[in-house]
Amino acid sequence: MAKIASFGAYIPLFRLSRQEMASAWGVPAVPGERSVANADEDSLTMAVAAGADCLTGLDPTTIDGLYFATTTSPYDEKQCAGVIAAALDMGRDINTADFTGSLRAASTALRAAVDAVDSGSAGSILVVAADCRLGEPESMWEQLLGDGAGAILISKRGPATLRGFESTSGEQLGFWRRSEDRYIRSFEPKVETKYGYLKSAVEAGKALLDHENLAPGDLANAIITAGDPGSQGKVARSLGLDAAKLQDMLFMSVGNPGSPLVLMMLAGALEQAKAGDKLLVVNHGDGADAFLVDLDDDFAPVIGRKGLTGHLLQKRNLPNYTSYARFRKLMKVTDVDPRGSAVTYWRDIKVVLNFHAGRCTSCGAVLYPIPRVCGECGTKDEIEEIKLAKTGTVFTFTLDHLEDGKYVNVPVPRLVLDLEGGGRLFLSMTDGDPEEVEIGMSAEVVFRRLHEASSFHNYYWKCRPVPQAAS
Amino acid sequence: MGSMKDKTAIIGVGCTKFGEQWEKDAEDLIVEAAYEAMDDAGITPDDIEATWVGNLYDFTGLSGSVAAEPLKLFGRPTTRVENFCASGMDAFRNACFAVASGAYDVVLACGVEKLMDVGGSGLPVDMGHPVFRGSSAPGMFALAATRSFHEHGWDREDLARVAVKNHKNGAQHSKAHFQREITLETALNAPMIAWPLGRFDACAMSDGAAAVVITRPEIAKKSKHKHDHALTKASVLSMDVFLPMYREAYDWLGFPATENAARQAYAEAGIKNPAEEIDLAEVHDCFTITELLNIQDLGFCERGEAAKFVREGYADVGGKVAINASGGLKCFGHPIGATGCRMLCEITKQLQGRADGAQVENARLGMAHNLGGPGSVCAVTILGLPE
Numbered sequence: 001m002a003k004i005a006s007f008g009a010y011i012p013l014f015r016l017s018r019q020e021m022a023s024a025w026g027v028p029a030v031p032g033e034r035s036v037a038n039a040d041e042d043s044l045t046m047a048v049a050a051g052a053d054c055l056t057g058l059d060p061t062t063i064d065g066l067y068f069a070t071t072t073s074p075y076d077e078k079q080c081a082g083v084i085a086a087a088l089d090m091g092r093d094i095n096t097a098d099f100t101g102s103l104r105a106a107s108t109a110l111r112a113a114v115d116a117v118d119s120g121s122a123g124s125i126l127v128v129a130a131d132c133r134l135g136e137p138e139s140m141w142e143q144l145l146g147d148g149a150g151a152i153l154i155s156k157r158g159p160a161t162l163r164g165f166e167s168t169s170g171e172q173l174g175f176w177r178r179s180e181d182r183y184i185r186s187f188e189p190k191v192e193t194k195y196g197y198l199k200s201a202v203e204a205g206k207a208l209l210d211h212e213n214l215a216p217g218d219l220a221n222a223i224i225t226a227g228d229p230g231s232q233g234k235v236a237r238s239l240g241l242d243a244a245k246l247q248d249m250l251f252m253s254v255g256n257p258g259s260p261l262v263l264m265m266l267a268g269a270l271e272q273a274k275a276g277d278k279l280l281v282v283n284h285g286d287g288a289d290a291f292l293v294d295l296d297d298d299f300a301p302v303i304g305r306k307g308l309t310g311h312l313l314q315k316r317n318l319p320n321y322t323s324y325a326r327f328r329k330l331m332k333v334t335d336v337d338p339r340g341s342a343v344t345y346w347r348d349i350k351v352v353l354n355f356h357a358g359r360c361t362s363c364g365a366v367l368y369p370i371p372r373v374c375g376e377c378g379t380k381d382e383i384e385e386i387k388l389a390k391t392g393t394v395f396t397f398t399l400d401h402l403e404d405g406k407y408v409n410v411p412v413p414r415l416v417l418d419l420e421g422g423g424r425l426f427l428s429m430t431d432g433d434p435e436e437v438e439i440g441m442s443a444e445v446v447f448r449r450l451h452e453a454s455s456f457h458n459y460y461w462k463c464r465p466v467p468q469a470a471s
Numbered sequence: 472m473g474s475m476k477d478k479t480a481i482i483g484v485g486c487t488k489f490g491e492q493w494e495k496d497a498e499d500l501i502v503e504a505a506y507e508a509m510d511d512a513g514i515t516p517d518d519i520e521a522t523w524v525g526n527l528y529d530f531t532g533l534s535g536s537v538a539a540e541p542l543k544l545f546g547r548p549t550t551r552v553e554n555f556c557a558s559g560m561d562a563f564r565n566a567c568f569a570v571a572s573g574a575y576d577v578v579l580a581c582g583v584e585k586l587m588d589v590g591g592s593g594l595p596v597d598m599g600h601p602v603f604r605g606s607s608a609p610g611m612f613a614l615a616a617t618r619s620f621h622e623h624g625w626d627r628e629d630l631a632r633v634a635v636k637n638h639k640n641g642a643q644h645s646k647a648h649f650q651r652e653i654t655l656e657t658a659l660n661a662p663m664i665a666w667p668l669g670r671f672d673a674c675a676m677s678d679g680a681a682a683v684v685i686t687r688p689e690i691a692k693k694s695k696h697k698h699d700h701a702l703t704k705a706s707v708l709s710m711d712v713f714l715p716m717y718r719e720a721y722d723w724l725g726f727p728a729t730e731n732a733a734r735q736a737y738a739e740a741g742i743k744n745p746a747e748e749i750d751l752a753e754v755h756d757c758f759t760i761t762e763l764l765n766i767q768d769l770g771f772c773e774r775g776e777a778a779k780f781v782r783e784g785y786a787d788v789g790g791k792v793a794i795n796a797s798g799g800l801k802c803f804g805h806p807i808g809a810t811g812c813r814m815l816c817e818i819t820k821q822l823q824g825r826a827d828g829a830q831v832e833n834a835r836l837g838m839a840h841n842l843g844g845p846g847s848v849c850a851v852t853i854l855g856l857p858e
Contacts, residue, residue, distance in 0.1 A: 339599030340599055341599050365720075367717075368717045369602045375712060376720065396617045398609075398613030399613075402665065428606075
């Protein structure tokens with residue numbers, strides 16, 4: 001039986017109060033705040049972050065596959081799972097796949113992973129989901145959505161069993177984006193809620209409870225994804241569930257992140273779950289999926305894994321709607337014209353995506369990028385490949401107002417970082433305030449999108465001040 | 472290893488006005504500089520047997536034609552030299568080797584850059600690879616400033632004093648990009664470019680060209696400048712790491728390229744105590760921090776003492792070693808490929824007592840120094856008058 005071996009989440013550091021968004025347009029405000037991905041983040045980079053969180057303390061090369069679920073893939077033609085796996089340094093002998101098109105994509109991917117492990121075709125599969133959807137400016141969608149990512153590691157071994165999948169297919173034009181649409185479209189949300197969401201979610205949930213002979217009282221917790229708290233409550237009532245047992249749907253703190261919501265809520269539930277607990281999961285989107293999670297054992301705490309709670313605690317507030325508009329490029333500004341090469345990007349994958357350096361076996365120097373001849377002792381071709389750590393301290397820095405030949409008012413900090421365990425890197429800083437940078441500051445390395453040179457997504461590493469939990 | 476000492480001599484120099492030369496193209500600039508140098512030497516283009524031209528950005532792809540085409544130097548060799556900000560001085564160095572070998576009697580070394588036609592803010596540094604992308608040129612050198620602040624307690628005022636000194640010198644030079652003095656306050660209040668470097672910590676983007684005519688000393692003795700040609704006492708070039716940002720051993724408190732080139736140049740020229748023996752130096756000051764660190768690396772003072780060296784006037788015209796009597800890159804301008812040859816023109820004219828700007832009294836021995844890349848290359852040339 002397929003088990004959950006680990007879980008993880010990622011929420012961008014920035015939050016924007018819905019009141020700020022409402023004030024910008026002069027429209028009513030929804031309570032709470034939403035998460036906002038930085039300008040250099042997208043579904044792919046957030047999936048890398050959630051995947052890394054899930055794999056904290058684990059060897060990525062022991063995992064047999066990576067499934068990526070999203071409705072906002074950075075590429076229409078090109079797989080993202082392979083890029084994510086490379087950035088997670090998972091090795092090449094793995095199965096990778098993208099699951100897209102539906103808000104239900106994450107549970108579809110989860111089911112495929114469970115099937116693969118149950119059938120014996122894979123020993124373990126990492127399922128990651130992320131979305132960065134855009135609501136039309138001025139619409140309520142802008143306030144209701146959020147950005148984020150979740151990850152679950154399905155394996156032959158683990159403290160929780162995942163089983164009993166029930167699915168319903170419910171064709172209805174509820175919410176959609178055509179390939180040429182930037183913003184979410186809907187026809188009549190009430191119809192989608194009543195005949196689409198509620199119907200299929202309740203059907204799948206009921207089928208599961210019936211097949212498993214479970215009464216609502218047998219459940220410790222229910223993870224029910226929904227577009228709004230009212231709809232979630234209706235599904236719970238229809239299933240006879242106590243509202244107190246509903247897992248927080250992150251409405252007030254993150255917003256609706258789309259496809260990753262089910263994994264993020266599940267991660268949140270697993271952080272609290274105890275041996276013996278039964279969790280019901282109902283996920284919707286063009287129909288619904290329901291499944292059961294049995295806690296055979298407690299999850300042992302993992303040092304360094306932030307999970308959902310850790311990511312909820314670390315945040316910075318965006319000052320205004322303009323920052324959001326800038327991050328999401330809602331206003332057209334002159335494009336810079338950087339250079340990029342798909343060939344060097346591919347050839348240097350060990351450095352660019354895997355984040356490896358060289359170590360001279362003759363003198364021990366850590367060398368980045370990986371050279372043929374050691375820069376310290378001159379020995380040729382005696383360089384072994386090593387993994388670099390993702391944390392370090394600032395040796396020196398500048399706050400650079402020039403970006404691709406263009407003067408920018410808010411400077412980009414560029415940090416020379418001494419990494420833990422050796423190696424020195426030069427990275428642009430993101431997610432932080434230039435004012436806070438100083439020699440000796442701790443920083444962590446994050447995967448981000450640099451630019452769009454040569455019309456492909458040039459992903460690479462940046463760094464950011466180690467986020468502190470908000471008090 | 473052999474030596475270049477006294478094996479070649481400069482007998483003619485030419486330099487255009489540096490600055491924003493919107494109405495002139497590279498042809499205009501290189502023709503002006505080369506003909507001025509040939510006139511100064513009393514020769515014609517027919518006398519030039521071979522040419523080396525330093526050029527970095529503008530004409531990549533034009534190769535030897537950068538100089539051969541505008542000057543119509545056909546039927547003879549021209550080689551384009553690219554070596555970061557030392558391109559012009561490396562053109563000179565290669566020309567000297569050719570003359571010293573006896574292969575040629577009279578050659579031309581020149582450099583040209585037409586940066587203003589490229590557009591944009593700052594030098595293009597994007598290498599099309601995320602690892603090599605790094606930052607802007609000021610950003611690279613700012614890394615050294617931040618570290619020097621941390622280790623030596625220097626501050627932005629120490630940097631600003633370099634700009635004030637160089638503007639004071641450059642204001643007197645008719646060919647300098649900027650023709651005005653600045654105050655400490657002006658420098659300190661200017662907008663930031665790459666903290667801690669502000670606008671007045673950076674040299675300007677300039678257009679310009681410079682040229683020198685080189686021959687053997689025995690021919691120089693019969694030339695127009697028979698008594699006051701400039702003998703090459705040393706001409707060296709030293710490479711160092713291309714990406715110091717990634718090197719753990721790099722302390723950012725100086726440039727090994729300069730230290731190595733200086734040591735070799737002093738050995739070649741027979742200089743024991745540079746601060747006492749050298750009267751003036753054109754020191755690469757693409758940024759104010761670069762001048763401070765190079766002053767130390769060239770041995771004019773100890774590590775950590777350069778800010779004091781400048782503050783106490785030792786680097787002034789009339790001080791211990793006049794550093795950048797021309798105004799330096801900061802005030803004179805920095806058309807990359809031209810700068811090295813421009814410095815050689817300046818030192819030659821200073822030794823001849825006919826400086827266009829602030830004249831260093833009784834100058835007998837002068838140095839020209841370029842640092843290129845983020846410390847990737849250094850060229851040092853030492854020139855002296857004949858006995």
